[in-house]
Amino acid sequence: xxxxxxxxxxxxxxxxxxxxNAAVRAVVRASCYHQLECFGVFQGxxxxxxxxxxxFSARSVNNIVNKGGTILKSxxxxxxxxxxxxxxxxxxxxxLSIDALVVIGGDGSFTGAMIFQSEFDFPVIGxxxxxxxxxxxxxxxxxxxxxxxxxxEVIDKIRDTASSHNRLFFVEVxxxxxxxxxxxxxxxxxxxxxxxxxxxxxLEQLLESLKRSEKSGKSSSIVVVAEGDKTGDNVFELAAxxxxxxxxxxxxVSVLGHMQRGGSPSCFDRVLASxxxxxxVESLLDGKSNVMVGVINDKMQLxxxxxxxxxxxxxNKELLRVTDILSI
Ligand code: ATP
Numbered sequence: 001x002x003x004x005x006x007x008x009x010x011x012x013x014x015x016x017x018x019x020x021n022a023a024v025r026a027v028v029r030a031s032c033y034h035q036l037e038c039f040g041v042f043q044g045x046x047x048x049x050x051x052x053x054x055x056f057s058a059r060s061v062n063n064i065v066n067k068g069g070t071i072l073k074s075x076x077x078x079x080x081x082x083x084x085x086x087x088x089x090x091x092x093x094x095x096l097s098i099d100a101l102v103v104i105g106g107d108g109s110f111t112g113a114m115i116f117q118s119e120f121d122f123p124v125i126g127x128x129x130x131x132x133x134x135x136x137x138x139x140x141x142x143x144x145x146x147x148x149x150x151x152x153e154v155i156d157k158i159r160d161t162a163s164s165h166n167r168l169f170f171v172e173v174x175x176x177x178x179x180x181x182x183x184x185x186x187x188x189x190x191x192x193x194x195x196x197x198x199x200x201x202x203l204e205q206l207l208e209s210l211k212r213s214e215k216s217g218k219s220s221s222i223v224v225v226a227e228g229d230k231t232g233d234n235v236f237e238l239a240a241x242x243x244x245x246x247x248x249x250x251x252x253v254s255v256l257g258h259m260q261r262g263g264s265p266s267c268f269d270r271v272l273a274s275x276x277x278x279x280x281v282e283s284l285l286d287g288k289s290n291v292m293v294g295v296i297n298d299k300m301q302l303x304x305x306x307x308x309x310x311x312x313x314x315x316n317k318e319l320l321r322v323t324d325i326l327s328i
Contacts, residue, residue: 005123005284007037007098009053012070013044013077013105013112016261017129017143019269020070020104025061026277027102027127032058034285039098043073044105045080045112048089053096065270068146068263074105080112083119090120099123100284102277104142106130107309110292114305117290125280126292126305127273131261134178136311137303138294142276145268147174147260148185155189155222158254162220168210168242168249172235174260175226181260183319186224192327193221195238197228198315206231206238207245209327214248216328221249275300 010027012020024040031038040060042052064071079085093101100123103113113124128135131147151173162169171191175181179196186194192213193206206223213221225235232238235253243251265273276293279300283293292308294301303311 005036005099007039007096008100008102008281008284009039009041009093009098010072010102010104011041011044011047012072012074012129013103013109014074015106015130016070016074017131017141018068018146018261018263018265019142019273020072020129021064021067022265022270022273023104023127023129023142023277024070024072025064026274027281028056028061029058030278030281034281036281039096040072043075044077044109045085045089046075046077047073048092049077049079049085051092053092053098066264068265086116086119089116090122093122100125100289102127102280102284104129106132107135110305110309114290114309123284123289124305125284125289126308127276127280128292128294128308131181132175132178133180134313135292135294135308136313137292137296137301137308139296140268140272142269142273143261143265144180145272146263146266148181148188149266150260150263151181151185151256152188154256154259155185155191155224159189159220159222162222162252165250166219168221168223168251170223170225170235170239170251170253172225172227172253172255174256176228178228178313179226179315180313182224182226182229183315183323187319187322187326189222189224190326191222191224191323192218193223194320194323195223195225195229195231196315197226197230199320200230203231203241207242210242210246210249213327214246
């Protein structure tokens with residue numbers, strides 16, 4: 001119902017992502033702008049259950065727009081998966097007369113929000129914060145742009161050492177189910193091959209392509225592999241297979257790991273987070289609930305949480321062709 005919302009709480013949940021702080025700041029300041037009281041919940045859903053809820057003013061979020069991670073901390077809460085845990089969380093929100101909850105996180109966090117909303121008829125709204133960019137209903141999730149820029153920067157450095165020694169590098173990047181990070185950072189960094197979960201072209205094709213590269217006189221090669229790629233069992237096994245079959249290559253593996261989550265958010269992520277935070281608060285005031293804020297064709301959009309969770313965020317197949325053409 002419009003104008004029934006007077007107090008809003010915000011939390012960050014699941015894996016942290018650069019831009020979460022900028023989104024918290026935007027939620028808090030948009031609430032203040034609209035004369036709502038705002039509360040920060042520490043440690044995600046676990047903090048709701050343990051009553052780690054504090055009043056926030058516009059000044060509570062000074063100097064965080066540029067910070068990576070999340071000042072609210074994140075947590076994976078097993079207790080919130082139980083009805084008893086959620087009941088405690090609801091009791092704590094009621095005790096502070098909080099009327100609505102903004103959840104910044106990924107699909108697991110949105111599932112929790114949806115269940116909470118349906119059990120207690122409690123208004124919730126989601127902001128997609130995950131570096132994987134694997135959420136339906138938005139072209140970009142918070143942290144994705146920063147992550148691909150981090151990966152490109154690191155691959156540029158790896159290329160320097162690869163070309164000094166004629167090495168072939170397999171670089172594993174995050175993406176258990178989605179190849180967005182691999183595909184975009186791979187193209188940006190000029191990778192020879194990009195292996196993603198959505199498209200398994202098989203080992204033979206990989207060997208053929210690397211043979212071609214060697215014959216064409218390339219001095220080094222980079223293969224970007226998403227964590228969830230199925231071409232080999234894992235990146236080490238894949239590298240060993242290539243080394244065995246193409247002995248002229250000196251093969252190395254680099255697993256980038258958690259550094260991809262860290263760092264100061266890019267300007268793109270800060271602007272996106274700012275827009276999403278404001279849109280989340282204004283949508284709540286507009287009576288919206290059980291939806292996620294997203295951006296499509298540069299316009300803010302709302303998508304029902306169940307669709308955001310279940311829908312497919314498909315990769316752009318044109319980008320596969322771009323890689324094929326440019327790795328000639
Ligand atoms: P990422 O994409 O970075 O992993 P995420 O939001 O998907 O982020 P999860 O660990 O899957 O991260 O979920 C975050 C939290 O959401 C969980 O720790 C749990 O508290 C809550 N949650 C997830 N699934 C459910 C569920 N089915 N019921 C209730 N709560 C849930």
